Amino acid sequence: MHIVDRRLNPGGKSLVNRQRFLRRARAYVSQAVRESLKDRSIKDLAKEGQITIRRDAIHEPTLHRAAKGGNRERVLPGNREFVEGDRIKRPDGGSGGGSQPGEGEGEDDFRFALSREEFLDLFLDDLELPDMAKKRLVAGKIEGIRRAGYSTIGNPSNLSVPRTMQKALSRRLALRRPSSGELRRLDEEIAEIEARKPPLPDDAVTLERLREERAHVIRRRNLIAYIDPVDLRFRRFEPVPRPVAQAVMFCLMDVSGSMTAHMKDLAKRFFALLHLFLSRCYEHVEVVFIHHTDRAAEVDEQTFFYSTVTGGTLVSSALDKLLEVIKERYNPADWNIYVAQASDGDTLASDNARVVSLMQDEILPIAQYVAYLEVGREEFASFESATSTTGLWDAYAPVMAANPHFAMRKVSHRREIYPVFRELFQRRGVSERARS
Numbered sequence: 001m002h003i004v005d006r007r008l009n010p011g012g013k014s015l016v017n018r019q020r021f022l023r024r025a026r027a028y029v030s031q032a033v034r035e036s037l038k039d040r041s042i043k044d045l046a047k048e049g050q051i052t053i054r055r056d057a058i059h060e061p062t063l064h065r066a067a068k069g070g071n072r073e074r075v076l077p078g079n080r081e082f083v084e085g086d087r088i089k090r091p092d093g094g095s096g097g098g099s100q101p102g103e104g105e106g107e108d109d110f111r112f113a114l115s116r117e118e119f120l121d122l123f124l125d126d127l128e129l130p131d132m133a134k135k136r137l138v139a140g141k142i143e144g145i146r147r148a149g150y151s152t153i154g155n156p157s158n159l160s161v162p163r164t165m166q167k168a169l170s171r172r173l174a175l176r177r178p179s180s181g182e183l184r185r186l187d188e189e190i191a192e193i194e195a196r197k198p199p200l201p202d203d204a205v206t207l208e209r210l211r212e213e214r215a216h217v218i219r220r221r222n223l224i225a226y227i228d229p230v231d232l233r234f235r236r237f238e239p240v241p242r243p244v245a246q247a248v249m250f251c252l253m254d255v256s257g258s259m260t261a262h263m264k265d266l267a268k269r270f271f272a273l274l275h276l277f278l279s280r281c282y283e284h285v286e287v288v289f290i291h292h293t294d295r296a297a298e299v300d301e302q303t304f305f306y307s308t309v310t311g312g313t314l315v316s317s318a319l320d321k322l323l324e325v326i327k328e329r330y331n332p333a334d335w336n337i338y339v340a341q342a343s344d345g346d347t348l349a350s351d352n353a354r355v356v357s358l359m360q361d362e363i364l365p366i367a368q369y370v371a372y373l374e375v376g377r378e379e380f381a382s383f384e385s386a387t388s389t390t391g392l393w394d395a396y397a398p399v400m401a402a403n404p405h406f407a408m409r410k411v412s413h414r415r416e417i418y419p420v421f422r423e424l425f426q427r428r429g430v431s432e433r434a435r436s
Contacts, residue, residue, distance in 0.1 A: 022118070028053045033114070033122045050113050145237045154234025163233040171231060177224035178217040186214045246284040247336040247368075249275055250322050253304065254343040255291040256313045263375040267342030268305050269417045270373050274340050277425065282336065288325055296321035313347045315392060319358040332366040339363065339370040345390025352395035359396070364403050371424055372396055372408035 022029060032051040082088065114122070150163055193199070193207050251271045253264070278285045289304035290296055293311030296318040322339065330337065347355070364370060374393055393408070400406050409420045 025053065026122075029114075030122045033119060050111050052111050054110070146240050148236045148238040150233040151236040152230070152232060152234070154236065158235045158237075160233050160235050164227070164231055167233060168227045168231040171228065172224060172226070175224050178220050183214070183217050183221070186210055186217065190214065245282050245336065246286070246334070247278055247282040247338060248286045248288060248330050249278055250288050250290065250325075250337070250339045251304065252290050252292070252318045252322065252339065252341040254293070254313055254315070254318075254346075255307065255309045256293045256346075257310055258313070258344050258346050259375075260377065262377065263342075263344055264305060266375045266411055266414060266417060267373060269414060270342065270411070270421065271340055273417065273421045274338070274371070277421075278338060286330075288322075290318050290321050290325070292318035292321070298325060313343075314351055315343065315347050316351050316354045316358060319355060319363060323358070323362055326366070337367045339367050340373065341371070342373045342375055343392060344376065345374045345392040347390075347392045347395075349391055352391060355392070356395050356399060359406075360399050360403070364399075364406060368405065370403075370406045372406075373420070374408065374410045376410060376412040 029051065032053045150160060190207065190210050193203050193210070196203065253259075253267050255264075275285065275287060287301075289299050289301055291299055291304050291307070291309070292314065293309050294314040294317060295311065298321060299307070318341070326332065326337065359370070372392075374390065393410075396406075396408055400408055407424050409424065411417055411420050
């Protein structure tokens, strides 16, 4: 039996055509997905939506009549002005499907609806965690299913035909059910005797015996079914706890007076991308928010991004709090630890030595990956990135050079967040730490 699925999706194409279109225009669709992130809010980051790609990206070859050549006959109804041989003047104004310059959206764009899974697959394509050496798996609440033998009852879709036929054959052999070959032999002997001319004296007796034997064979074949309900065997499945790899994501952010709302928004977007990425790589992800001035505290998400706190900047207080939380709740042997830190880079010079010591000696040995994002003011983006560095950036530079799973980047505009994120997690093979 062949089933052809002709149901239409919201885009008006069948599922087969939809997947074929995505494969053909994947590069254009991926680019459109990345560009659409500039206008998406964090709440809508993982939702389905429409994207726009250039119409020439979906061009398909078609067969059509050539404009020249061949013999053509045309009938133009309603002609009251021209006779054979007249030349028809081209209309003054251009007409057609395209819109005039400056009017409407034109026909240069093609809108296409993507599901949530399709959007995320394209969004996270060719990205991977630099260190995928997962720690010890733990039993979580997520349940899976596994094969658990066979049963005599079950869903017809789970019927095991080979096992059912095996049981039916064993039963027929045990009960000595006559075979079709035996019935065919009796029919041939009966036909041979009936066709004999002239018949022998004992043919009548032999024919009667063969007919009785044939009736007995047919009766036994009817009593012993070829397949009986007791022969049915169904594949059985049972739910089992499935081990899950779990990760914890620490979000550290400076909330001192020098951090503007624009800088916090940049940090929030980076944290959202990282959390979305980790959620696709791990079954269970927890997020811990730690903000700091000269003192650090673990807070909820609302307080983390929108609270107003005054004070100086002491980065070591946030690292101390991070280690404290790890010690209390997240055993490095069981959890994959990821740290994302955002700051404008302004810190006390006397604190830098302790920051480097905590990061290099205590955090990096137990963390899978650490990313430092230095956010700057949008109006001075080009000048700051080209001519100046901050105290925290200079302190972290030797740490990044010595540790492949520590990275830091600068951003000053929201359009730079996604390129920086892709740069940090671009697929580049297995890291040295994972290979060791």
